[in-house]
Amino acid sequence: MSRAARTAPRAPEAPLAAPGRPFARPPADTARADAVLARCRELTHPALVDAVGQLDPWTGRMAAYALGWRDAGGAPDPTGSGGKGLRQALAVLSAEAAGADGATALPAAVAVELVHTFSLLHDDIMDGDPLRRRRPAVWRAYGVGPAVLAGDALHALAVQTLAEAPGERAPAAVRHLSRSLTALVRGQADDLRFEELPWTGPDAPxxxxxxxxxxxxxxxxxxxxxxxxxxxxxxxxxxxxxxxxxxxxxxxxxxxxxxxxxxxxxxxxxxxxxxxxxxxxxxxxxxxxxxxxxxxxxxxxxxxxxxxxxxxxxxxxxxxxxxxxxxxxxxxxxxxxxxxxxxxxxxxxxxxAPAAARDLDALVGSLLDRAW
Amino acid sequence: MSRAARTAPRAPEAPLAAPGRPFARPPADTARADAVLARCRELTHPALVDAVGQLDPWTGRMAAYALGWRDAGGAPDPTGSGGKGLRQALAVLSAEAAGADGATALPAAVAVELVHTFSLLHDDIMDGDPLRRRRPAVWRAYGVGPAVLAGDALHALAVQTLAEAPGERAPAAVRHLSRSLTALVRGQADDLRFEELPWTGPDAPxxxxxxxxxxxxxxxxxxxxxxxxxxxxxxxxxxxxxxxxxxxxxxxxxxxxxxxxxxxxxxxxxxxxxxxxxxxxxxxxxxxxxxxxxxxxxxxxxxxxxxxxxxxxxxxxxxxxxxxxxxxxxxxxxxxxxxxxxxxxxxxxxxxAPAAARDLDALVGSLLDRAW
Missing domain, CATH: 1.10.600.10 (Farnesyl Diphosphate Synthase)
Known part of the structure; x- marks a missing residue:
């Protein structure tokens, strides 16, 4: 940088953030973020249904319950929710941000959504949480043993979905997913371990x-x-x-x-x-x-x-x-x-890419004041 | 095949198996099979220790217990057993059979052994089996939640170990492993489902x-x-x-x-x-x-x-x-x-390759009369 540039006066109209405080942002456009999430869910849904269809009927039924598609008896559940789908949306939007068609990201979108579902399912067992998205957790609805199995099935299916994705970048994607899976487990281990630590003093987290x-x-x-x-x-x-x-x-x-x-x-x-x-x-x-x-x-x-x-x-x-x-x-x-x-x-x-940038911005902007 | 060959009399010294009955085999040389298994365990052990060392301390301790290396408190366990190591041996011997050094197979040997350990750990929860290899099962020693977590950690570590293996054949290997993982879960689901079916009649397995x-x-x-x-x-x-x-x-x-x-x-x-x-x-x-x-x-x-x-x-x-x-x-x-x-x-x-063929033969020959 030239000396002139270093000493150039700041433009008076450029607002400065106070140290440690974020820039002021317009109020989050929640409706726009919801529309982005809905679009990505719609794009991913058929591929997710296809993937879950590869499971055996029993773990498939538990997966459909966990994803909010069906009730515990296997009937369509209009009250069920599979969540907002933040992870699948990030996968789709980042492909679009890179200039590709969002559909290129589908194996990734499906894989991360399956991993998320698996981790919620097993975490609920570990934490003893009886409810998930206003319905009994899978372990409460089907029993602990079956819930362990359903989680394992989703974990394995996630890896398989990505490992069988076309294209020369799939192996790098699988390596990345596998590292994230070990990190996810490590994070859950730390979270559980924190519960055993004291609130204060040198051993507190x-x-x-x-x-x-x-x-x-x-x-x-x-x-x-x-x-x-x-x-x-x-x-x-x-x-x-x-x-x-x-x-x-x-x-x-x-x-x-x-x-x-x-x-x-x-x-x-x-x-x-x-x-x-x-x-x-x-x-x-x-x-x-x-x-x-x-x-x-x-x-x-x-x-x-x-x-x-x-x-x-x-x-x-x-x-x-x-x-x-x-x-x-x-x-x-x-x-x-x-x-x-x-x-x-x-x-x-x-x-x-501009359109994806706007969608990502809406999504990020909605997260601080989200109520879900 | 020529007519002459088709009608050629069988050599009188060639023993014929009765229909549906296996060829007579010499008595299994159990000692030789044990030596083959021990050699493969010895070759794989350092890589397995390295892999498990990547886990966080808590799941790592449960893994070391499940593998028979340590007791539930984390002390070395001279009475512990991690099993015979049939899966790691098959990986090593099949590389040798293909003319490669057995060490080439180490990422595969480690991965399949980790998958096996993970599946035993979760199966014991599902089946309510309190004992594994003469010691309390992991869920009895550490609790169900931690055992679910330790299994997840081993599952993820297995995939990661193979995904990060060097060489251009690793992606195909990961695809194969991921298909085996979904098959394994499907088999466990069928096994559990069989328990609900009647013993006799049209619905019996x-x-x-x-x-x-x-x-x-x-x-x-x-x-x-x-x-x-x-x-x-x-x-x-x-x-x-x-x-x-x-x-x-x-x-x-x-x-x-x-x-x-x-x-x-x-x-x-x-x-x-x-x-x-x-x-x-x-x-x-x-x-x-x-x-x-x-x-x-x-x-x-x-x-x-x-x-x-x-x-x-x-x-x-x-x-x-x-x-x-x-x-x-x-x-x-x-x-x-x-x-x-x-x-x-x-x-x-x-x-x-001849040496690997002999080792594989000893291994296969020992399986029918194994007592473990």
Missing amino acids: GLAAYRAMAEQKTGALLGCAAALGAELGGAPGATVTALDRAGRHLGVAFQAVDDLLGIWGDPVLTGKPVHSDLRQRKKTHPVLAALAGAGPARRELAALLGSAEPLEGPRAAYAASLVDEAGGRAATRAEASTHLEAARTCLAATRP | GLAAYRAMAEQKTGALLGCAAALGAELGGAPGATVTALDRAGRHLGVAFQAVDDLLGIWGDPVLTGKPVHSDLRQRKKTHPVLAALAGAGPARRELAALLGSAEPLEGPRAAYAASLVDEAGGRAATRAEASTHLEAARTCLAATRP
Whole structure:
């Protein structure tokens, strides 16, 4: 850079973000994001149905239940939901961002959606969560043994779907997916291990450890989804890497918002009881951030969490107010914002095709204020 | 074939097998087979240790327990056993049979051994089996949730190990492994589903359905092991296919012998109680073969199995004697022999390198009379 450039005065109209604070953004256009997600779900659905059709009838029925297509008895379920389909959308949009047809990404979109379904299914067993998307979890509907089997079937089917994808980039895509799968398991292991650690003191999980866990547990698969779409879409290696990083940042942000919803989310929209994560004494970002600070609210929160008494009703509500007062809620929202901005930066660096860029922007913009 | 050849008298010294009966074979040289297995275990062990070392400490500790290296507390376990290592041996020997160094097959040997360990770990949860190789199953030692996680970690690690193998044949190897994984799950689903079916009548599982199940549940991975060794060893496609078929036949034979051991095996050697499979009313080949016949023993057996009373002690012993009398034991031994012969035929067709051929022969020869 020339000396002139270095000393050039900043244009007065260029707004500057305060250190550590994100750029101001227009309010999220949720309707636009929903339309993008719906388009990608529609594109992926037939391929997903084809893939699940390869399963034996029994695990196939459990998979159709987990994906929200059928009820536990096998009848079509108009109330079922397979989720928003964020991962399949990232795969499709990143192929389009690389200038390819979204359909190129279908084996990747199917694979990441199957991996996501498998991981929810097994995580619900490990966490003892009885509900998933407002219906009994698969292990509650069919039993633990069958749920283990159905998860294994989806895991294997995901790898097979991608391994049999056409094109010379498929092997690299499979390597990427397999690394994401080991990262996903490692993240889940860390998450479960955190539950055994103390809330405070030198052995407590810090925010850096929490972020590393979230990057593995949630970020690895979002990064993989974005990277694989670009990979199958024939993008250069640098684009694939940048999209992987974008997805990882999205994952950390997504987990942070998930943690906010786990305490302050609307039970009607989340399908979980109010203050759910606090009742279960889950070590989430808002709580760890609150405990990382100082002041009376922090001390009172630590005492409440450390006591043997159950955190129900008013006690849970009081704990939530202490987390807020000690700065945990704001810190987690800032964490989500920071990583959404980082994701935007990574995405912009890939110079995405304009239409895909707009769709990705709508999607990213909707994540901070999502209610699902 | 010329008319002369077709009408040429058979050489009097060539022994003929009776229709449906295998060629007479010399008694199995168990010591030689054990030495072959030990050599392959020794070759594979460092690579297996390296792979498991990539797991996070928690799932890594469960994996080391499942592989017989450590006790549940993480201390070295001199009494632990990781099994004979048949799958890793098939991978190594098939590379050698193709004229390659056995070490070429190491990523395949490690992958199939990890898949085998994962499947045992999850199957024990599904079947509620409390013991594995004379020690508490992983789910009994660590809990169901952690055991689900450890299985997932091994499953993912297996795919990753093979996906990152060097050489241009690795992608085909990964495709093969992924198909075997879906077959394995399908076989386990069929096996569990059989337990819900009646013993007799039109809905009972027949012997053909049983064989199809065994080929998926046990044969797919043995076939994969043999095929992958040849694949990584650079063998032609026809050799890979023939070795896959050989391994599938070995798998069906192995399952038949397993079924014999499940009823008549020595509890000291199998680590299971005597008549174990009958006590659990498992639908195994000897029982299904006995029920497929006629006569008083078959009728009495059907009545015994259909009654609500537990099959314990003398009742289990009586059921075993009825299975034997109704021809189930002999039929299962014949099933094993037939498939071992078929495996030999497939192996011979690949014109294996002489030293590997001898090792494979010793291994195959030991399977019918194995006690493990």
